[in-house]
Amino acid sequence: MADLFADEPLPLEAAAPPPPADDAPLADRLRPRSLDEVIGQEHLTGPEGAIGRMVAAGKLSSMILWGPPGTGKTSIARLLADAVGLRFVSISAVFSGVADLKKAFAEADALAVSGRRTLLFVDETHRFNRAQQDGFLPFVERGTVTLVGATTENPSFALNAALLSRAQVLILHRLDARALGALLDRAEALVGRPLPITADAREALIASADGDGRFLLNQAETLFDVAFDAPLDPTALGAFLQRRVAVYDKDRDGHYNLISALHKALRGSDPQASLYYLARMLTAGEEPLYVLRRLTRFASExxxxxxxxALVQCLAAKDAYQFLGSPEGELAIVQACLYCATAPKSNAAYTAQKAAWKSARETGSLAPPAHILNAPTKLMKDIGYGEGYAYDHSTDEGFSGADYWPEAMEPQTYYQPVARGFERKVIERLEYWDKLRRQRD
Structure with missing residues (x-):
């Protein structure tokens, strides 16, 4: 795709762009003009947040903004450049290639000579391949650009380790109901009239956005553009927007209370209460796929x-619902719910994940022991890669009992199965392997 832009100058954007036109989309007209106007990310932009502290010091480090869509990543990048007086350049990894990056870096190099520094914002950073990501490194290291990348994907998997070591990862939160409500307040103030919906429908509209501020403002703009005889209630709102919108009465449990109640009833192995809360959500118009996502998470957690x-049942229910739709497909959701409620419970995998993740963060980049490293080249063989590796299938038991931990790290125990359900069998296997290890030691 780079050839499409090879002969065109890279468009530069001023750090403080002019106000949008009156007929611009509502989301653009409400774009924050300073960091203190950013909604829902105060843990980063506030005085004690990482971004707030950098701005106060007048010096930015390269960073990766990781968060869901519609949470303010692009706005924050623009405002950062303005706050510390940097030239702002924006590139999208979806539409740009190597030629665009080279041009951006060349221009930044030329301007750096005169003391003018550049903030390079790279949207969808994870879409650049590893070679392209490596191309950022020398320019970031010598300060030609301050890189601000934005991604919706987990940087641990989507970005090079070398790039991550030179940039601070900042996590943006999905916008909660309070933040989304504040966005609607700003929209109503800008337009000069309230949204043509009831209070219950407003709650439902906020819940349907699922934390995405841009989506919420687009929905609000659609409502502002149409004249209604009377404010829309949740049912009429859902019919108008062609989205199923849940009913939320202030004198009854709301969206988050109901999903929490469902989760707790499932954990407590009460299929009757679980089915009741499932029915409450689905009959209110909750998105079935939202419920299925929570059931699937429950099956693992x-x-x-x-x-x-249990996980297989939840994923099968998702496929069945997508195949049949409502209302026929909702029976598959009921089946998955009842299966989870009546299944034996264990949070051993969940606990093991948290412990392993904590250990990984604390131990950094310890190398695995040499005997389990592949040695595809002569040099790697000469320095000991793969030497002494015990091939488990060559033993009578199919188990070598070798030590797979980094030399500088003691073996850890993260996963501790419970004596319920299938994990009873897992305990037997682990005890058998421990016995073989002791015999060989």
Missing amino acids: DIGLADPE
């Missing part, structure tokens, strides 16, 4: 290997 079939 609260059941795990006590009954591995």
